[in-house]
Amino acid sequence: xxxxLPPDGGSRTLAPLERRxxxxxxxxxxxxxxxxxxxxxxxxxxxxxxxxxxAAAERWGAGxxxxxxxxxxxxxxxxxxxxxxxxxxxxxxxTRRLCELRPGDGLRLLGPLGRxxxxxxxxxxxILCGGGVGMAPLAMLQDxxxxxxxxxxxxxxxxxxxxxxxxxxxxxxxxxxDDGSAGRRGLVTELLAEELARDxxxxxxxxxxxxxxxxxxxxxxxxxxxxxxxxEAGMACGFGACYGCVVxxxxxxxxxxxxxxxxxxxxxxxxxxxxxxxx
Amino acid sequence: MSEAVRFCGLELDHRVINASGxxxxxxxxxxxxxxxxxxxxxxxxVSKTITLEPRAGNPxxxxxxxxxxxxxxxxxxxxxxxxxxxxxxxQLAALPVPLVTNVMGSTADEVARLVEAIDARAxxxxxxxxxxCPNVETGLDLGADPRLLGRLVDEVRPLTGKPLIVxxxxxxxxxxxxxxxxxxxxxxxxxxxxxxxAFAAHPDGSGRAWLGAGTGGLSGPAVRxxxxxxxxxxxxxxxxxxxxxxxxxxxxxxxxxxxxxxxxVAVGTESFRDPLAGERxxxxxxxxxHPRAAR
Ligand SMILES: Cc1cc2nc3c(=O)[nH]c(=O)nc-3n(C[C@H](O)[C@H](O)[C@H](O)COP(=O)(O)OP(=O)(O)OC[C@H]3O[C@@H](n4cnc5c(N)ncnc54)[C@H](O)[C@@H]3O)c2cc1C
Ligand SMILES: Cc1cc2nc3c(=O)[nH]c(=O)nc-3n(C[C@H](O)[C@H](O)[C@H](O)COP(=O)(O)O)c2cc1C
Ligand code: FES
Numbered sequence: 001x002x003x004x005l006p007p008d009g010g011s012r013t014l015a016p017l018e019r020r021x022x023x024x025x026x027x028x029x030x031x032x033x034x035x036x037x038x039x040x041x042x043x044x045x046x047x048x049x050x051x052x053x054x055a056a057a058e059r060w061g062a063g064x065x066x067x068x069x070x071x072x073x074x075x076x077x078x079x080x081x082x083x084x085x086x087x088x089x090x091x092x093x094x095t096r097r098l099c100e101l102r103p104g105d106g107l108r109l110l111g112p113l114g115r116x117x118x119x120x121x122x123x124x125x126x127i128l129c130g131g132g133v134g135m136a137p138l139a140m141l142q143d144x145x146x147x148x149x150x151x152x153x154x155x156x157x158x159x160x161x162x163x164x165x166x167x168x169x170x171x172x173x174x175x176x177x178d179d180g181s182a183g184r185r186g187l188v189t190e191l192l193a194e195e196l197a198r199d200x201x202x203x204x205x206x207x208x209x210x211x212x213x214x215x216x217x218x219x220x221x222x223x224x225x226x227x228x229x230x231x232e233a234g235m236a237c238g239f240g241a242c243y244g245c246v247v248x249x250x251x252x253x254x255x256x257x258x259x260x261x262x263x264x265x266x267x268x269x270x271x272x273x274x275x276x277x278x279x
Numbered sequence: 280m281s282e283a284v285r286f287c288g289l290e291l292d293h294r295v296i297n298a299s300g301x302x303x304x305x306x307x308x309x310x311x312x313x314x315x316x317x318x319x320x321x322x323x324x325v326s327k328t329i330t331l332e333p334r335a336g337n338p339x340x341x342x343x344x345x346x347x348x349x350x351x352x353x354x355x356x357x358x359x360x361x362x363x364x365x366x367x368x369x370q371l372a373a374l375p376v377p378l379v380t381n382v383m384g385s386t387a388d389e390v391a392r393l394v395e396a397i398d399a400r401a402x403x404x405x406x407x408x409x410x411x412c413p414n415v416e417t418g419l420d421l422g423a424d425p426r427l428l429g430r431l432v433d434e435v436r437p438l439t440g441k442p443l444i445v446x447x448x449x450x451x452x453x454x455x456x457x458x459x460x461x462x463x464x465x466x467x468x469x470x471x472x473x474x475x476x477a478f479a480a481h482p483d484g485s486g487r488a489w490l491g492a493g494t495g496g497l498s499g500p501a502v503r504x505x506x507x508x509x510x511x512x513x514x515x516x517x518x519x520x521x522x523x524x525x526x527x528x529x530x531x532x533x534x535x536x537x538x539x540x541x542x543x544v545a546v547g548t549e550s551f552r553d554p555l556a557g558e559r560x561x562x563x564x565x566x567x568x569h570p571r572a573a574r
Contacts, residue, residue, distance in 0.1 A: 014312040019553055055552070066346035069499065071552055110554070113310060234342045236349060237551035240306025243327075243353045244342035254335060254356065259306050274339060 031165025048141035049116030053238035057106030068094035075137035131208025157188025213272035227266035287442035291322040298547030320557030333359035338491035343479035348499025352492035377404035398439035405442040425460035432464035470522035499548040514540020530563015
């Protein structure tokens with residue numbers, strides 16, 4: 001099991017200071033995505049929404065463009081005290097190298113890191129809204145909510161049917177695709193708007209590309225519905241050392257996504273878009 | 280076992296410290312808990328650069344992954360002098376190692392005020408002066424010109440009895456001449472190298488800059504060979520101790536910097552890949568110095 005969902009402002013699961021050398025024990029493909037499972041007997045139980053910094057134990061470096069060099073950030077898809085699962089989408093040299101790994105290969109992993117999701121306040125219904133590989137941190141959140149006897153509606157958006165195959169990682173989920181090749185044709189934020197119109201006594205948990213998160217943020221702000229959003233940012237370290245991963249806060253100043261997030265209360269964020277990025 | 284070293288009158292447990300701005304001991308405690316204090320990887324803790332006024336730092340993106348390294352345009356975000364003294368220093372004082380505070384100002388007056396304020400704090404063992412700051416008149420880094428740098432160190436030297444380390448910029452024609460000027464003006468040590476000025480083109484191929492600030496600084500294994508040459512050039516020309524850094528990621532690299540003339544070595548970018556990199560470098564260095572004991 002993962003660690004229980006903490007109350008708002010509750011403590012996080014601490015990371016061991018040592019990078020763990022883990023053995024890959026399983027590799028599965030779900031359409032466009034790869035799930036890697038590794039044995040992690042010494043890993044503490046992560047909270048849903050926490051992440052890890054990961055590198056291949058061998059041949060990490062000198063790939064395309066002579067990268068990767070730094071480790072890469074991945075949400076914990078699932079962890080049960082004995083093994084940890086990561087969900088990968090090949091988008092560049094780091095994810096490509098990790099997607100190549102096979103059972104018996106080694107991983108270097110630091111974590112769990114960051115601040116994860118917190119429990120739904122009162123009896124608000126949890127609506128989990130994911131875009132693409134952003135579904136990763138929501139799987140363990142759904143498991144945890146269902147195990148705690150709470151409802152957890154999962155809405156997922158994908159490019160096409162090949163990506164929508166990832167929805168099988170969830171106990172149940174409703175799907176939208178850009179091209180209509182699986183589920184409803186359209187955007188996951190349209191499913192979310194309908195869900196919120198039906199019953200606004202809800203809390204939204206979101207993770208996905210910046211444009212999707214920004215739509216979720218603006219929608220929840222307009223409807224005065226609380227939301228917790230898991231952000232991404234380019235990271236060098238994952239533990240607060242480099243100050244590379246900042247997002248601007250509404251209250252002014254910046255927060256580091258790796259230690260102050262990756263999960264933020266939506267009301268603290270001015271925008272989920274990078275400066276100059278269009279929605 | 281590592282041997283203690285004396286450095287500017289300080290007694291350090293071993294030769295490996297952190298490079299300024301590459302390890303945040305306070306954030307590390309939030310992430311790793313007390314384990315980071317019990318197993319602190321460095322023989323001294325160097326703060327990130329502190330400026331007189333708070334700084335937000337540069338707009339994102341701030342990081343670019345380069346071949347064997349990275350280019351950063353973090354922009355020295357910090358709480359400013361007062362925030363550092365009131366908020367950070369009491370927490371840092373709980374670390375089991377001596378503290379070095381790194382400061383930067385854009386004028387001699389600013390630097391003087393920083394040095395005076397830090398000098399008054401018993402928790403701080405030494406001051407490191409970051410001189411990679413553009414001079415308002417010339418646009419050159421304060422630390423790029425031996426004359427300008429000598430004058431600056433001359434002015435602030437009398438303001439503190441604590442060891443004063445000048446962190447040299449590598450972005451200059453003759454780094455050894457700058458080091459000599461620092462020594463002549465009374466610096467107790469010099470540290471080098473800081474990051475090399477660098478440009479990262481946007482991966483979309485448009486030719487525009489990737490980094491929010493336009494340009495940044497290159498660090499990591501990519502700069503190691505440059506660092507070794509500069510450490511050797513400086514060590515040959517000054518008597519004061521040298522803190523060597525730039526791409527150090529193993530005991531062997533640390534040994535190379537020491538062979539080039541460094542008394543201490545600092546680990547920077549490698550700590551991003553591994554929070555225990557400092558410990559790994561120290562153990563590797565020990566194994567090279569005492570091959571039998573390490574077996
Ligand atoms: C908290 C968190 C959780 C995450 N969880 C997951 C997850 O569960 N699953 C998953 O698949 N991904 C996840 N990601 C994203 C994942 O970390 C990135 O996809 C990965 O780092 C990409 O590395 P790469 O080498 O494959 O691609 P890169 O080539 O690094 O490309 C990724 C993006 O980085 C930029 N980029 C391109 N070149 C450079 C360069 N030289 N330097 C800097 N930036 C560059 C571009 O914008 C590019 O689109 C997460 C990220 C964060 C921060
Ligand atoms: C992300 C980052 C932030 C840095 N911040 C500072 C700083 O605040 N002050 C400073 O004097 N040097 C700073 N540096 C420079 C390092 O202290 C060091 O001189 C340089 O990175 C070379 O060492 P390395 O290759 O081991 O990283 C920074 C370097 C990096 C990569
Ligand atoms: S990734 Fe280094 S501070 Fe967040």
